Amino acid sequence: MRDVYMVSGGVSKFTKARPDRTFQPMVKEAFDYAMNDVPNLTIDQIDGSVASYFSDHFQRQLMSGIMVHDYLGLCPKESKRVEGGGATGGLCFQTAWAEVASGRQDVCVAFGFETMSHVNTWKGNEFIALASDTNYDYPVGGFYTGYYAMMVVRHMHEFGTTREQLAMVSVKNYQNAFHNPYAQKKMKITVEDVLNAPMVAYPLGMLDICVMSDGAAVCILADEKMAAKLTDKPVKIASVGCGTDAMRMADRPHGDVILLPHESPDDYKGLKYPGVHSFRAGRMGAKLAYERAGITNPLEELDFVELHDAYTSSEIQTYEDLGLCKYGEGGQFIESGKPNIDGICSVNPSGGLLACGHPVGATGLMQAVFAFWQLQGTIGKHFQSDKLQIKDAKRGLIHSHAGTGTYVTVSILEKPF
Amino acid sequence: MKKKETKLPETEEGTVLFNVPLPEDLSQLKKMSPIIIKWPYHTDYIHSYGQDSPFFAGLANKKLLGTKCPKCGYKYATPKFHCMYCGSECDWFELPLEGKIHTWTTCYYGGQEFLKETPFNLILVEFEGVDSLLLVRLVGISQDEIRIGMKVKARFRRNSQFKPTDVYFVPAE
Numbered sequence: 001m002r003d004v005y006m007v008s009g010g011v012s013k014f015t016k017a018r019p020d021r022t023f024q025p026m027v028k029e030a031f032d033y034a035m036n037d038v039p040n041l042t043i044d045q046i047d048g049s050v051a052s053y054f055s056d057h058f059q060r061q062l063m064s065g066i067m068v069h070d071y072l073g074l075c076p077k078e079s080k081r082v083e084g085g086g087a088t089g090g091l092c093f094q095t096a097w098a099e100v101a102s103g104r105q106d107v108c109v110a111f112g113f114e115t116m117s118h119v120n121t122w123k124g125n126e127f128i129a130l131a132s133d134t135n136y137d138y139p140v141g142g143f144y145t146g147y148y149a150m151m152v153v154r155h156m157h158e159f160g161t162t163r164e165q166l167a168m169v170s171v172k173n174y175q176n177a178f179h180n181p182y183a184q185k186k187m188k189i190t191v192e193d194v195l196n197a198p199m200v201a202y203p204l205g206m207l208d209i210c211v212m213s214d215g216a217a218v219c220i221l222a223d224e225k226m227a228a229k230l231t232d233k234p235v236k237i238a239s240v241g242c243g244t245d246a247m248r249m250a251d252r253p254h255g256d257v258i259l260l261p262h263e264s265p266d267d268y269k270g271l272k273y274p275g276v277h278s279f280r281a282g283r284m285g286a287k288l289a290y291e292r293a294g295i296t297n298p299l300e301e302l303d304f305v306e307l308h309d310a311y312t313s314s315e316i317q318t319y320e321d322l323g324l325c326k327y328g329e330g331g332q333f334i335e336s337g338k339p340n341i342d343g344i345c346s347v348n349p350s351g352g353l354l355a356c357g358h359p360v361g362a363t364g365l366m367q368a369v370f371a372f373w374q375l376q377g378t379i380g381k382h383f384q385s386d387k388l389q390i391k392d393a394k395r396g397l398i399h400s401h402a403g404t405g406t407y408v409t410v411s412i413l414e415k416p417f
Numbered sequence: 418m419k420k421k422e423t424k425l426p427e428t429e430e431g432t433v434l435f436n437v438p439l440p441e442d443l444s445q446l447k448k449m450s451p452i453i454i455k456w457p458y459h460t461d462y463i464h465s466y467g468q469d470s471p472f473f474a475g476l477a478n479k480k481l482l483g484t485k486c487p488k489c490g491y492k493y494a495t496p497k498f499h500c501m502y503c504g505s506e507c508d509w510f511e512l513p514l515e516g517k518i519h520t521w522t523t524c525y526y527g528g529q530e531f532l533k534e535t536p537f538n539l540i541l542v543e544f545e546g547v548d549s550l551l552l553v554r555l556v557g558i559s560q561d562e563i564r565i566g567m568k569v570k571a572r573f574r575r576n577s578q579f580k581p582t583d584v585y586f587v588p589a590e
């Protein structure tokens with residue numbers, strides 16, 4: 001396999017609704033931004049694309065992928081769509097990586113979008129809940145926040161995690177997003193605000209949950225030779241990993257923890273894993289990505305992480321899956337300040353999904369773009385402020401997660417220059 | 418003093434519109450506001466429960482049915498027709514009508530279909546000697562009284578709707 005580099009990226013501003021544009025020109029905004037950032041790249045040097053969008057229900061348009069591909073002027077080059085719920089963006093990124101790594105393409109465009117404003121929020125929640133077993137789970141009260149709430153209630157039971165600790169995640173991410181011009185929601189909030197927000201599904205309130213958005217994101221990947229021609233600041237994709245788990249939470253087994261190199265079986269005596277309190281898919285994706293990148297102590301070896309915080313609880317659970325702390329220590333990890341913007345391993349320096357928004361198909365690619373800019377050291381240029389630039393960031397992790405932890409992708413990006 | 422409500426609720430009625438004016442100067446058109454129309458969508462799916470059908474027939478007869486792998490012995494509280502661990506075809510067996518709360522939540526909002534039923538409680542039930550769990554509603558208890566480990570028992574609707582909500586659980590303590 002060949003080394004693969006990210007050479008450019010672009011994001012449309014995520015917002016509640018984009019009635020002024022259909023999805024094709026919305027993606028083109030992100031695409032043009034990315035193309036402008038690598039002026040040496042011409043359309044005829046692009047070999048193909050991979051499309052990322054989650055729900056045909058939101059679009060009410062089948063084959064949306066080809067409509068974007070043609071709008072961007074990429075016909076008759078090769079293209080395909082990938083789909084895997086909330087992880088669609090991460091899967092798209094990894095598929096584009098595979099296109100280049102395999103030698104099939106030298107330059108591949110990964111584009112993603114979602115237009116969730118076409119239905120009201122509660123209809124949107126109904127659509128999303130169709131990503132649960134429609135024989136057994138959906139009809140009982142299909143509601144994703146309810147599913148994640150059950151998962152964190154068990155996490156609280158096993159490990160003593162508190163609502164205050166969940167709230168701290170929201171406060172941190174909103175604080176970061178305040179300096180990110182791409183963020184959908186800009187608010188200064190306190191732990192009290194999060195705790196007092198209307199309850200959605202206990203223990204998750206309105207400020208523990210990301211919102212629905214319209215938005216698009218684009219990543220351009222290339223092989224070493226093309227990357228050198230296009231930019232003096234390419235970012236290397238050091239490794240990719242992906243894990244899975246059973247769709248129905250009820251089916252998650254009670255076995256042993258999948259260990260990372262810095263853990264031992266003694267750490268988890270008596271812990272039934274993953275149950276519904278942890279995401280086995282996230283741990284598997286991390287294990288593969290770490291092995292392939294030669295990472296043995298993630299907290300020490302990663303400068304930042306952009307992870308899928310659709311819920312504050314998922315961020316805490318994901319600290320543990322990624323091995324930033326041990327299982328059960330996620331609550332203490334947020335209290336320690338380690339994931340803060342100035343902490344040892346900043347988590348969601350962009351503001352994450354909670355504050356930036358979550359237009360599903362675009363989300364995983366948005367994380368890649370923000371991570372790319374961090375490693376290039378160009379946050380100041382793209383955010384018009386370098387407040388969120390992590391000093392000397394050399395290595396970052398992006399993490400994309402689908403419904404209740406069914407598909408999780410972990411990709412490691414590195415600064416080679 | 419309580420803050421006065423200064424925002425009318427948004428509704429989805431819209432209006433019937435038969436024409437809009439166009440400016441003389443077509444270059445002005447890029448400044449035009451988007452036209453947004455209402456586009457209803459309703460479909461009656463012919464949804465077959467397929468191999469899962471006996472579970473629903475069981476509910477209509479006030480029985481909870483799970484499946485059991487004849488080869489590796491894994492017991493599924495939420496039926497799986499083929500075993501996830503060894504691939505064998507499973508057999509049906511009767512689940513106990515009592516179990517314990519493995520985890521729970523109370524939903525104050527929901528998908529549109531269930532919004533009118535809020536607040537409602539969801540629980541995952543664990544049954545003695547069964548490996549996997551079952552998602553059901555918990556009725557007759559408020560949020561502050563629910564506890565993990567609490568004993569719960571099954572109740573069935575008299576008039577079956579052939580939905581997994583034909584069974585619901587209530588506290589057994």
Ligand SMILES: [Zn+2]
Pocket residue numbers: 486487488489490491500501502503504505
């Ligand atoms: Zn078996």
